[in-house]
Amino acid sequence: MVKPLPRDFYDRPTLTVARELIGARLVRILDAAKLVGIITETEAYIGEEDLACHAKSGLTPRTQVMYGQPGHAYVYFTYGNHWMLNAVTEREGFPAAVLIRAIQPIEGVEVISKNRQGRDTFGPGKLCQAMGITKTENGVDLTEANQSLWIEAGIFVPNKSVTIGPRVGLNKTPEPWLSKPWRFLVKDISVTPALASGASVARRP
DNA sequence: AGCACGATGCTCT
DNA sequence: GAGCATCGTGCTT
Numbered sequence: 001m002v003k004p005l006p007r008d009f010y011d012r013p014t015l016t017v018a019r020e021l022i023g024a025r026l027v028r029i030l031d032a033a034k035l036v037g038i039i040t041e042t043e044a045y046i047g048e049e050d051l052a053c054h055a056k057s058g059l060t061p062r063t064q065v066m067y068g069q070p071g072h073a074y075v076y077f078t079y080g081n082h083w084m085l086n087a088v089t090e091r092e093g094f095p096a097a098v099l100i101r102a103i104q105p106i107e108g109v110e111v112i113s114k115n116r117q118g119r120d121t122f123g124p125g126k127l128c129q130a131m132g133i134t135k136t137e138n139g140v141d142l143t144e145a146n147q148s149l150w151i152e153a154g155i156f157v158p159n160k161s162v163t164i165g166p167r168v169g170l171n172k173t174p175e176p177w178l179s180k181p182w183r184f185l186v187k188d189i190s191v192t193p194a195l196a197s198g199a200s201v202a203r204r205p
Numbered sequence: 206a207g208c209a210c211g212a213t214g215c216t217c218t
Numbered sequence: 219g220a221g222c223a224t225c226g227t228g229c230t231t
Binding site for chain 3: 080123124172
C-alpha cells in the first residue's frame with residue numbers, strides 16, 4: 001500500500017513542490033469508486049506579494065486555507081461554473097499553493113470519462129469535474145489516505161520531459177508576476193500514456 | 206484549427 | 219457591481 005506524500009513534502013518552497021508534483025498520483029474516492037490520475041500540469045502561487053495569487057488581498061474567508069497547514073486542499077470556485085484544486089504549501093501562516101491544472105486518468109477511467117461526458121481532463125476545471133471535486137473538498141488533508149482525496153508518489157518525470165513557462169489565464173496581472181515561469185507541464189502530451197503505463201510498473205516494486 | 210463570446214455565481218471593493 | 223488561476227459552442231479562415 002502506497003502512502004500519501006507526507007506533510008514535509010509540502011512544507012518546502014512552492015516551486016519545488018510544483019515541480020515534484022508532476023508525475024504524482026491524485027487519488028479520489030468517490031461513491032466507493034477509486035479514481036486516480038497522474039498529475040501532468042501545475043502552477044505555483046506564492047504569497048501576498050504575488051499579484052496573481054488570491055492571497056494578494058490578504059487573509060479572507062476564502063483564502064484562509066492557504067494560510068493554514070501545508071498539505072491541505074484549497075478548493076475554490078470561479079467563472080460561475082468551475083472548481084479549482086490546489087495543494088497548500090510552505091509553512092503555516094505563509095499563503096502559497098500549487099494549482100493542479102491537468103491529469104492523465106489511469107484508474108477508474110470509466111467513471112472519470114462519464115463525469116466528463118467523454119471529454120478530456122486537461123484543465124483545472126475539467127479535472128475537478130472529472131474527479132467530482134467541489135467545495136466539500138476544501139480544507140481536506142491531502143496527507144491522510146482515510147480522507148476521500150489525497151496525493152501519493154507516482155512516477156519519476158525527468159527534467160527533459162517538463163516544460164517550464166509563464167502561468168496562463170492571468171488576464172490583468174501586472175509584471176513581473178505575469179511572466180514568472182511558475183508553470184510546469186509534461187512536454188509532449190502524446191508521451192503521457194507511456195508515463196501512465198510506467199506508473200503501473202512503478203507501483204509494483 | 207483558431208478566435209470570440211456567453212454562461213454563471215462567488216468574492217471583494 | 220466588477221472581476222474572475224475557465225469551458226464549451228459556434229462561427230470564421
